[in-house]
Amino acid sequence: MEYLDQLKGILAPGEQYPLPELFKMEMLALNExxxxxxxxxxxxxxxxxxxxxxxxxxxxxxxxxEDIKVYARGKATPAQVILLKEYYVKQKYCLRIIERLSTFASRDQVS
Structure with missing residues (x-):
């Protein structure tokens, strides 16, 4: 989670970042x-x-x-910032899946 904290502010509020089709297909399969x-x-x-x-x-x-380290020092190139935006959005997708998994897993433990 620390790396996501380091990347706070990398996306402007409401900014939509397009993800690669391969990643979208992978997320679709994981959600299924x-x-x-x-x-x-x-x-x-x-x-x-x-x-x-x-x-x-x-x-x-x-x-x-390595790009995160460079970004944290304030020396990231525009290309590195683009990679970090993509990374940030990918991680948010994965974290939502983990959260959903833990939600219904913990719900089952209560029953």
Missing amino acids: RLLELEMAASSEEREQFGQQVSGLMARHFLEVA
């Missing part, structure tokens, strides 16, 4: 799987799915880790 898990899945399946999404987030982070 999430729906399946929400209907009937074991805790092990939910755990595996959460690890898959966390791994995706880690991979995205590794792709821009």
Whole structure:
């Protein structure tokens, strides 16, 4: 979460950032799987799915880790800022999936 805090302000309020089609297709597949898990899945399946999404987030982070350091020092190039905007939006998508997964997973524990 610290890296997202470092990137606060990278997108202007209300700014829409276009994402690559490949990423959108990947998110569509993850959301479909999430729906399946929400209907009937074991805790092990939910755990595996959460690890898959966390791994995706880690991979995205590794792709821009150096750019984040440069941005934090205030020396990012316009190209690096574009990469960081994309990263920021991707992470927000993944965090929403994790949040949704934990919401229905915790709801099942109460029942």
